[in-house]
Amino acid sequence: MRFCLMVICKLICHVITWPLTLVRVTGVYRRLFPALAYNITFSYNEKMHHTKRDLFRSVTKFANPDGTLRLLEIGCGSGANFRFYPYGCTVVCTDPNPHFQKYLRRSMDANAHLTYGDFLVVAAEDMPAVDDESVDVVVCTLVLCSVRDVRTVLQEVRRILRPGGAFYFLEHVVSDPSTWTYFFQHVLERLWFFLGDGCVITRATWKDLQAAGFSDIHLKHIEAHDVTFLIRPHIMGYAIK
Template identity: 60%
Template sequence: MSILMHVCTLVIKILVLPLQVAELLGLYQLYKRVFPVFIYNISFSYNSKMNDKKRELFRELLRFSPRAGPLRLLEVGCGSGANFQHYPSGCRITCTDPNPHFKEYLQKNMDKSDHLVYEKFVVAPGEDLRAVEDNSVDVVVCTLVLCSVSNAPKVIQEAKRVLRPGGAFFFLEHVVDEPSTWTYFFQHVFQPFMYYLGDGCEITRATWKHIEAAGFSDLKLLHFQAPLVFLIRPHISGYAVK
């Protein structure tokens, strides 16, 4: 299977050569303007299929509310704000994303989420959250982000830095499947194409290993098969406490 996988992957790499050339020429940057439209529209389908999982995960947010004052939440790689409906009332949200073109769609979801307090939108990669002070938030949320960042361990460490002691890092991510499965086979075959379709998305990451190695004091982590296209069916969710 290994030889066949490498041969098939090579075929896909050849097919995406025009996209590689476009990236080298800087033309791929145009897709970053279109990508928010794509994500905004696809988020409705994803949320519908993952509603129960998201509700189950985010009901734990209130466990980390301070005794005095509202929950302070930082969402890294917020995209279009697809998680807002699951956040508790009065929650104060700071959003970050490296793509400034998400702001328009983020505002649409914020306008529909009058139970929340929108602090600010910061254009920044998850690896560099210098705009957020140390120990300043109760919860960091990161969903469908660690698949496309340049340095997942760095993003997790930045999340850990800005969390107050006892705060939690919440995550929901698609991950690579078991090596013995056909899903694993096709994830590696189609990875070169998914990279460009998903603006840097890598469907072959074992993201849970980075979270486990981050040095949190407690970790609740669940592996499950999501009701989605088979390439992104393997998921993890949970939270890690600083």
């Protein structure tokens, strides 16, 4: 009964949100989204501060013997993670949306403890400007929800990581099918897709990580109780090449 109701409600939501397709096609929202995301970042970081701090605490163990650490962040957005990176590491930023650059510069100026490489406007599925096995750590937070192909992204991550390097992730995922969160995730999936500039809230991303071929994965499921209920289920951790 609940499944049938979910399908009906989802169909209604699809019909109602159809006009938003035109907004997405024109690219107008793509220009507006960075400003929205920049402001949301402050709220999310405040609520998830301890989670992010715990996640990135072990990043330094993947530094080179000389102490250098080259870190690449996929979908860096406005630089919300910079404050959690260790002093002196070199950060290379990538994002498919060039309109984030203005806000990214603000975060760079506010986090002078880091050294910054290029800002690459590329999709995560294809980063030809990044050499094979050239980075020690890859970071991806709240990004795998909006890429076109999660498995292709993870293969690209494995390509650019040096042997023994690590991929750090913090992603919202689909809830357990028995929950009302799962119900509303599927009903409102298309509306969220437009509001989140391509964000999909019904992905079981942990399955893609487990199938990606990493030598070791440290992954745990958490509930981010202080954020919007639709994205409370999260996974976090790191995978070693």
